[in-house]
Amino acid sequence: MSTPAETPAENSAQNPAQTPGPVVRARGLELRAGGRTVFSGLDLDVPAGATLVVRGPASAGKTSLLLTLAGRMRPTGGELTVLGEPLPARAGRVRRRVALAEVRGVNELDDALTVEQHIAERLVLHRPWHRPWVTAEEVAEQLRRVQEDLARTAGGGPASTLRAREFVSDLQPLERLTLGVVLALVGRPDVLVVDDVDSLRRTEDRRRAWTSLAALQETGDLTVLASCSDSSDIPWRTDDGRILLDLQDEQ
């Protein structure tokens, strides 16, 4: 069951002149799966450039909700529009504009591949069908841009670095989450989904992840849909347009 979205930011009422319409609009959204109601009666408006933080205990339905908003799961009731596209009818269009960072069990990184192999693979996915390859220079250029972004979004702390030849199996948790975000951003999506920030065990890593996500958004109109079980690590400000949605476990 969901409780109404709470908006800590006083300015959550966006200026309509700057915001043509919410990126996510849900009314009475419901998902039933496996003989249970995962969530129901959910109303939500997420403006462009905002961050939605879905918070709740294990099995509350956070991943399911994010995947539903990303056009990857079919809601069983209510109304849902993402980027102006009704779901599930226009799920294909939504999927092209809403990118997932690593979601365990859905698009897991391959432990046996290196950082640069993952980047090359993702670049190829975004190439036209008649030119399905990338050069080593293009991969290196993408990695260089990534390092610049990481330095810029480090939030005053030391930047994460991604080493081209490192295997995913050897990445630290924050580096792995970072790689997932980097890969998601290759296609320049309008919306980025980051599930389960609490998979980072170290408080310092979670803080850096939230800070970096906020900094990323300052560079454009990226809307972030994220989830966690404990939001106490989020460096909340009163003016950063974050929307907090609590999900409770429901049988």
Ligand SMILES: Nc1ncnc2c1ncn2[C@@H]1O[C@H](COP(=O)(O)OP(=O)(O)OP(=O)(O)O)[C@@H](O)[C@H]1O
């Ligand atoms: N396709 C499905 N088939 C059956 N049950 C499902 C399906 N999708 C979701 N569920 C149910 O929804 C519940 C919520 O799962 P979900 O992964 O969304 O929760 P969560 O809040 O992300 O949990 P966690 O923090 O543990 O990952 C699961 O316990 C499962 O029972």
